[in-house]
Amino acid sequence: SQQGEEDPQALSIQEGENATMNCSYKTSINNLQWYRQNSGRGLVHLILIRSNEREKHSGRLRVTLDTSKKSSSLLITASRAADTASYFCATDASSNTGKLIFGQGTTLQVKP
């Protein structure tokens, strides 16, 4: 079963705007990861944030983590048409296995 819930399920913006996606989860975690998936393809790892971190940046991506609220957000700044994809959060809540529990994803459309 899915651990995470993502909000919104779908998001449509204009190129150049910022996109924010949210993820909520249910259990304590070791880390939380964000992945991107282009239509019908495999997943690409974007960023990993550990449970003792609150914010992380990678290029145009900014991820926050609030363990007290069991939530995370992914911000994509200055979006491009190439950012059009589905975005998934995934939690590693295991003691050692590293298995990931994915949310249902947010579908982002960036219009040129």
Place this chain on the structure above:
Amino acid sequence: DTGVSQDPRHKITKRGQNVTFRCDPISEHNRLYWYRQTLGQGPEFLTYFQNEAQLEKSRLLSDRFSAERPKGSFSTLEIQRTEQGDSAMYLCASSLVLAGGGNEQFFGPGTRLTVL
């Protein structure tokens, strides 16, 4: 290409047939994961290997499913007596887990299975 590869990319089979998928992970990675993804959903964990040992299996993995990683390198996932409900994208991922490190997983392109 030094990424994770999967073969075949697409498989169409008739109900009741057996199918086998292959995954070649990134060569130095010690962990290999199998996930299943249906349309509009996120991937769901099936099983994982630490080197050649299969250490956890999901309840999703019925007795018709078997996975192996015989030499700690490539892995196979076999589905026997396929059912229409097995239709999905089967994703393989690998990672290098070191002490104190995170578990960033690298995914292959997936094998899309259609059971008629």
